[in-house]
Amino acid sequence: MPTSSTKESRREFLQSSLPGATAKLTVGATLAAIAPQVLALEATPSQKLRVALVGTxxxxxxxxxxxxxxxxxxxxxxxxxxxxxxxRVEYAQSLYKDPPAVFTDFETMIRATKPDVVIVTSPDATHAQYAIAAMQLGCDVICEKPLATTAKDCQAIHDAEKQTGKKVIVTFNARYSPRTIRIKELIAAGAIGDIYSVDCSEMLDLDHGASYFRRWHAYKANSGTLLVQKGSHIFDQVNWWLDAEPVEITALGDLRKYGRNGPFRSTHCRGCNHKSECELYWDITKDKRAMQLYVQCEQADGYLRDACLYREDIDIYDTMAVQCRYDNGVMFNYSLNVTSPIEGQIIAFNGSRGRIELRSYHRQPWNPEMDTELRLITNDPYAMQLLTPEQGEGGHGGADPAIKRSVLYPDTPDPLGQRADSRAGIMSSILGIAAVRSIETGETMRVADMIDLS
Ligand SMILES: NC(=O)c1ccc[n+]([C@@H]2O[C@H](COP(=O)([O-])OP(=O)(O)OC[C@H]3O[C@@H](n4cnc5c(N)ncnc54)[C@H](O)[C@@H]3O)[C@@H](O)[C@H]2O)c1
Structure with missing residues (x-):
């Protein structure tokens, strides 16, 4: 099955073939299936899929x-x-030529529209309840990352998938960016031999970084913290690059700039008395899309998209450091800093025969010759090759259009195993969930003590 290729078969394939080496449903609720008993995501390309989406x-x-x-x-x-x-659901509907029916209750939507597939794009902590309910009602699921924000929800998704025979695909779009693919190919082809360790430093600038503190992401109960919400991208990439699963995790985290640290605060930027002195004041009224999607809908639920990022009750971290050991012995260091003057990532793989380095800057206060540099540095011969691949067209460097094609046509060849199944979703989420637990307890967390995927 294309969506659930096992670790062994993927590894064997890579070794042999690479060129050049709502809130009303509760988790676990039992619902009678109403949709067809076929795996919709394995339907032939000529079949049309009935698709429903939650979280507009x-x-x-x-x-x-x-x-x-x-x-x-x-x-x-x-x-x-x-x-x-x-x-907001009516606004989303208004963008279609052939408008779909709209609902504010998930189960009512599924019963009324009988979809084959449900796309889950609601806030992170609600993914599990919708994914599980969708499977119990007979649908396959395409779920945005992170798959879940707690170990209990990871387990419940795994159990529901087994019980229902339905499938969950997680949309790790980062797997589809050209540089990510190039790294995967290099590692799988043995370009630097056995990998000993991975170092990743991820920086979000004050524009992007602050954006998470303006809305629901700012609360652990909604996002699991940025180690789950944001870290899930890189955690999945590292798991996938290494073709390995995390075993032990230790982490530190602190809130140094946002939340209670702010020099003053308000409810939200519009109408704030500190506009002129706040370095992070954001005038949402200049953003047409945000006005349509959020401000014009806020009377219905009070969701303030430009909420003050100095709210006292913000309980996520802005400065984080994680150490992880993988089941193949690789050590992984990760730091996430969301108060940086640079937006980007520096990732290095240290292997028995060399090193792969990726430096990727999206925004920085100078003009580097290249925004992204991917280098292969080898011991024998002692040499460096610059291998930076071209970015593709479309969102996230071409990754967004690519993942849509991949998940909607799962019979297309997937030699690198880019289509991520629920196990990949769980392994990415659990790395962040374990890191948060380690920050809270001061202890090293073992994945085997948190979930059972047997
Ligand atoms: N893969 C990526 O690169 C990427 C990028 C952005 C967002 N995401 C993911 O997409 C999801 C949505 O993020 P967003 O930026 O669109 O957030 P958003 O705040 O713009 O949208 C969330 C929507 O969910 C609705 N909602 C809130 N609670 C709900 C509930 N209980 N049931 C149903 N709907 C509910 C809100 O009204 C809102 O319309 C998140 O899981 C996020 O991690 C992924």
Whole structure:
């Protein structure tokens, strides 16, 4: 099955073939299946998929949403949209040429529209309840990252998938960026021999970094902290690059700039008395899309998209350091700093025969010759090659359009195993969840003590 290739078979394939080496449903609730008993995500390319989507915010509306109608008219029939905000779901509906039905209750939508596949783009902590309910109602699931924010939810998704025979695909779009693919190919081809360790330093600048503190992500109960919400991208990439699973995790985390550390505070930027003195004041009224998607809908649920990032009750971290040991012995160091003057990543792989280094800057206060540099540095011969691949067209360097094609046509060849199944989703989430638990307890966490995927 293309979505659930085992670790062994993927590793064997890579070694042999690479060129050049709502909130009303509760987790675990039992629901009678109403949708067809086939794996919709394995349907032949000529079959049209009935698709429903929950969470019509930015990702649900602008990445998935009506783009499916435009880009995949022969494959996708969007039959339903659901959001707890009735105004936002109607706004999302208004963007379609052939508008799908809209709902504010998930189970009602599934029963009324009988989709084959449900796309989950609601806030992180709600993914598990919708993924599980969708499977119990007979649907396959395409879920945004992170798959879940607690170990209990990871376990419940795994159990539901086994019980229902349905499938969950997690949309790790980062796996589809050209530089990520190039690294995967190099490692799998043995370009630097056995990998001993990975160092990753991830920096979010004050624009991007602060954005998470303005909304629901700022609370652990919603996002699991940025180690789950944001870290899930890189954790999945490292798991996938190494073809390995995390075993032991230790972490530190602190909140140094945002939340209670702010020099003053308000409810949100509009109407704030500190506009002129706040370095992070954001005038949402200048952003047309944000006005339509959030401000014009806020009377229905009070979701303030430009909420003050100095709110006292913010309980996530802005400065984080994680150490992880993998089941193949690789050591992984990760730091996430979201108060940086640079937006980007520096990742290095240290191997028995050399080193791969990726430096990727998206925004920085100078003009580097290249935004992204991928270097292969070998011991024998003692040499360096610059291998920076071209970025593709479309969101996230071409990764967003690529993942849509990949998950909607799962019969297309997937030699690198880019299509991520629930196990990959769980392994990425659990690394962040374990890191948060380690910060809270001061102890080293063992994945085997947190989940059982047997
Ligand atoms: N893969 C990526 O690169 C990427 C990028 C952005 C967001 N995401 C993911 O997409 C998801 C949505 O993020 P976003 O930026 O669109 O957030 P958002 O705040 O713009 O949208 C969330 C939507 O969910 C709705 N909602 C809130 N609680 C709900 C509930 N209980 N049931 C149903 N709907 C509910 C809100 O009303 C809102 O419309 C998150 O899981 C996020 O991690 C992924």
């Amino acid at each position: 915010g930015s990702r649900g509306t602008y990445m998935w949403g009506e783009s499916l109608e435009q880009e995949f008219p022969d494959r996708v029939d969007t039959v339903g949209l659901c959001d707890i905000n009735p105004l």
